[in-house]
Amino acid sequence: MNLLHIDSSALGDNSASRRLSAAVVARLQQRHPELQLRYRDLDREPIAHLSS
Numbered sequence: 001m002n003l004l005h006i007d008s009s010a011l012g013d014n015s016a017s018r019r020l021s022a023a024v025v026a027r028l029q030q031r032h033p034e035l036q037l038r039y040r041d042l043d044r045e046p047i048a049h050l051s052s
Helices: 016-031
Strands: 002-007 036-041
Touching: 002 016
Parallel strands: 002 036
Antiparallel strands: none
């Protein structure tokens, strides 16, 4: 199973959505040890804007 976990809140460690998503991911990892996780934090490592 593959999972892309994306955080984007500017609140950092104070973000409720970050805490909630981390708890969900931890639970999934417990239930599915074969889980392939890819994590992206768009606040700390923003992606470049597309240009034409």
